[in-house]
Amino acid sequence: MTPTPTPLLTRSVRVLLLLFLLICGLYFAQPFLIPVTFAGILAMLFLPLSRRMERKGLNKAISAIVCIFLLLAAFAGIGALLAWQISDLAGDVSQMEQKITKGIDQLRDSLGKTLGVSPEKQQQIIKNQQSSGSGGIAGTIAGFMSSLMGILTNTLLVLIYIFLFLFYRTHLKKFILKLVQPDKKQEAEEIIHKASEVAQKYLQGLAMMIVALWIMYSIGFSIAGVKNAVFFAILCGLLEVIPFVGNITGTALTILMAITQGGGSQMIIGILITYGLVQFLQTYILEPLVVGSEVNINPLFTILGIVLGELLWGIPGMILAIPLMGIIKIICDHIPSLQPYGFLIGEEKKPKKKGGFIEKIKNKFS
Numbered sequence: 001m002t003p004t005p006t007p008l009l010t011r012s013v014r015v016l017l018l019l020f021l022l023i024c025g026l027y028f029a030q031p032f033l034i035p036v037t038f039a040g041i042l043a044m045l046f047l048p049l050s051r052r053m054e055r056k057g058l059n060k061a062i063s064a065i066v067c068i069f070l071l072l073a074a075f076a077g078i079g080a081l082l083a084w085q086i087s088d089l090a091g092d093v094s095q096m097e098q099k100i101t102k103g104i105d106q107l108r109d110s111l112g113k114t115l116g117v118s119p120e121k122q123q124q125i126i127k128n129q130q131s132s133g134s135g136g137i138a139g140t141i142a143g144f145m146s147s148l149m150g151i152l153t154n155t156l157l158v159l160i161y162i163f164l165f166l167f168y169r170t171h172l173k174k175f176i177l178k179l180v181q182p183d184k185k186q187e188a189e190e191i192i193h194k195a196s197e198v199a200q201k202y203l204q205g206l207a208m209m210i211v212a213l214w215i216m217y218s219i220g221f222s223i224a225g226v227k228n229a230v231f232f233a234i235l236c237g238l239l240e241v242i243p244f245v246g247n248i249t250g251t252a253l254t255i256l257m258a259i260t261q262g263g264g265s266q267m268i269i270g271i272l273i274t275y276g277l278v279q280f281l282q283t284y285i286l287e288p289l290v291v292g293s294e295v296n297i298n299p300l301f302t303i304l305g306i307v308l309g310e311l312l313w314g315i316p317g318m319i320l321a322i323p324l325m326g327i328i329k330i331i332c333d334h335i336p337s338l339q340p341y342g343f344l345i346g347e348e349k350k351p352k353k354k355g356g357f358i359e360k361i362k363n364k365f366s
Helices: 007-028 030-055 060-115 119-131 136-167 169-178 182-224 229-241 245-260 265-291 299-313 315-334 336-345 357-365
Strands: none
Touching: 007 030, 007 299, 030 060, 030 136, 030 182, 030 299, 030 315, 060 136, 060 229, 136 169, 169 182, 182 229, 182 265, 182 315, 229 245, 245 265, 299 315, 315 336
């Protein structure tokens, strides 16, 4: 007779199987889940505003539509600001193109001298790679149009989902409460409230921090002598929605464009100094002040969550990783069997020092 597996082994196998199925489901269902998740997070952001308008006499449908128009107005404002800066940047395109072409020619000459590959042979290799690609220019245009249509479709779906989530939020809440036992309904309501509050405060703090980064990067890049400093400041601030990776990417793009614009070593050093100062202010002043500890995830699981989000959902997964992990931690903290996992991904609370610098600033703002 074969020995029966121990309960611990059986439970471990079930947990691993559940995790495997969950990861597979998240990966293969990403075209459906990404717009729904974005809409759910944004609906939590606009929930207080929608409730305030309903208390003043507006019905749910009108309140939800007003929230959507405010969201569209915010994105339209950012788009108009970027378009204005891009129009100024377009004047330097021809000059940058000449410098890039000159750099490519120098690289070809150095390759020819070092590896013995003539420029004609290099051109032939490039043509062969383009012909073996996805149909050359026509394939590139088709891929771009397909991606653009996908983005527009997902954007429309997100707006529709936001309206439906705001309009049917009471119905959805009642459904969740029907899934729990009667003696657990109060705790379930508390979980729903805290999860919504975490998403609201995180997104509000992130928006305030991005605006502050725009101002600081604009001042720093202007002092460093970067052309179109406001454009690169906006780019670096917007990329902050991708934690850890976004700010480094934005600064690297700024340095690259500064080099193509003819910037010297002093400009590059100025950009790096600006990046260091902004990161210092962001880490020790902005994040504790405007974002706070609502999403209390330790750095290890923050990075793990971002990497896993990128593997499953790409860039949208990196953006959604932090608020989703904050919601997961709230759920784990309120369910006794999951509390060890909530403790694992969270940070241990340290006693606040009375009279500290950050506390004084918070009190001033309060």
